[in-house]
Amino acid sequence: MSNGKPSEEHHPMEALLRMDRIPHIWCSTCGLGTSVSAFALALEDLQYDLDKICIVSGIGCTGRVAGYVKLDSFHATHGRAIPFATGLKLANPQLKVVVFSGDGDLIAIGGNHFIHAARRNMDLTVICVNNFIYAMTGGQVAPTSPLGASCSTTPYGNYERPFNIPHLAESCGAVYVARWTALHLRRTAKSIAEAMRKPGFSVVEIICPCSTLYARRNRLGDGLELMKFYHENSIIKHGADPRDVDIDFQSPIVVGKFVDRDRPTFIDGYNRAMTAKLGEKFEPYGVAPAEVHDG
């Protein structure tokens, strides 16, 4: 993220990071830092007023993202990033609200919030970093762990069918759904920017290497080996039917932009319905800059 001219002394990301918290806690060869860079690149492209962008994370390795990014940043309870973001967005619709969290946080404990935010087309951008495992707590099976993957709570291999996140998002009503790997960072950045421009519930899944737990437990080398795997085994297929993008253990990964469609957002629907019923008595919500409701 450049703040004007490139400097010879400072990393351009420093403008967007809380440098007093760097180095971050993520392991060597974890792809989370790279995912944050993709987000920064998207912001560079969007040129939005950074003061009006909020980032909300839940709990887990990805949950720490909010703590490193120098925006109004909120680190909520486990699974609750989406409802927290919903509150922020509805109370001040002028804010751009991004949820940056992990697969376990968003799809397991936060799964109910995810599907309902998609259904009501809440105007949020969800960046879901999927590393196929609960990394922060030591490598337990996740709702995204591929069949057969070894996790600390599936020591004989995972026997539960995982969620296909793009399919879940699409079937619940998300207006924009893309999947990339941490290696595809320019494409990820482009998707994040598109998602943030798109009114409504948008989801960008980033397949991300976890070296310490997923790669190690499954004898896949380290994060670098996984990045090489993505390099060789990602199939870019824009417009692919999300039903066909399941991920099996070490199978080729279909990436691309799968969904880009228009539906009225929650606030659009609210304003439309209230205007129709109440006419003059109703002043459309969130159209003018939001008032300060402090009494």
Add this chain to the structure above:
Amino acid sequence: MKADPKGVLTGEHYLDGDHACAEGGLAAGCRFFAGYPITPSTEVAERIAERFPMVGGIFIQMEDELASMCALIGASWAGAKSMSVTSGPGFSLMMENLGLAAMMETPCVLVNVQRGGPSTGLPTLPGQADMMQARWGSHGDYEIIAISPSSPQECFDFVIDAFNLSEQWRVPVLVMTDECVGHMTEKVVIPPAYEIEVVPRRYTTLPPSEYLPYRPDPDMVPQMIKAGDGYRIHTTGLTHDERGYPVMSAECQEQLVRRLVEKIRLHADQIIRFEEDEIEDADVVVVSYGISSRVAVRAIALARKEGIKVGHLRLIVVWPFPEKRIHELAKKIKAFVVVEINYGQMVYEVERCAHGQAEAILVPHGGGWVHDPADILEKIKEAAR
């Protein structure tokens, strides 16, 4: 400052307690409501859903109570006064993010229209058995404020008070009513907006370069900002320092938790409210709150007729608990008779604060209805002996 007239339905109304809670919120300036339907509290949400479009508020029925409570916190950080309502089972779900609100020091108001429990219990009948959950329900150490109305008028008044306390001390405030008060219809007088005092949010006047989100003022409460104002703050449910940054150390934990607790404990005298009646000559003091206090009044009248010197201490703010006053009274009287619709909750607080100098006698009730005044009278007689 004074209330925004837009939300104030000035006049004399015939309202039930639930609707009065909704009007209290509107009058206090609440413009964000997230909730999930649950008997016997749903009427609050229904009235808000009907009224909000006309006053520029936003109502959302969330997917569950976990989400509702969390959405309040988000909305509050975006600058809205936010509120939700629930009952027992939903209250249990909200405990998770009630803790987050306490940790992030987020003003918001939660009404619990109590019903019989445990579990699904008695959805349509009253209880007062969530009182300890109100105090201790979320994990970890924190202080909370809870206020207990006994009539629809008080539902209106106390929800405004709850918002004011919440803004002043930056804590979630609980309004602990019950099915009986919630569904009781009485006259409610809503004053004109200029007569309603509302506490504004404690927004900082410092520039972003000097502002630290958790640096406390002399009264131990930090100043707030709202998202989008350029402060680029971080706030977290993790133990954090004055910058709002997570710090995993015993020292930071000590500093933070101590302040979260002491900002309420050391200011308890400013927060606590109760009412006393016929207490001067009393040998026995009935302690009650909410609907039980109205039943207790009848029992006290009967006891006085029989010549028993009995007084009444009605708790309005139940948390923090008026320990000093109970201790003072304990030195002068024989016993407390505690009337509450449960098998013993606040009675233990009374017992604790009496320091063994007066007995604390419970009039137990499993829930589902209010006490029979005769049962209270019997305990008063036992206490006076």
Add this chain to the structure above:
Amino acid sequence: MKFWRTPLDSDRVKVPHGRIHIIVERCKGCAYCVEFCPRDVLEMSTEYNQKGYHPPYVKVEDDCVNCRLCELLCPEFAIFCTLKEEEEVGNKEEVGHVESRS
């Protein structure tokens, strides 16, 4: 840079050259930058940083075209590029073969 045949738009194209900055103490030695640099500019050092990782070093800076891939891939925000100069393409000699890089 040499060409088999001078491109038709060579008078308009400029090839950027980057200067690579490595913040050695921030590096956790993942080698993403070394592995994925399209011009093989970097190599892992045998030296250790304070954390005990091997940071990369710049092998041939002249080959860097300031694409910033290393900067963006680096999970530690430990490497970045700045533009050193832009080379005019127009007056390069034709050598009759494509220089192979790999």
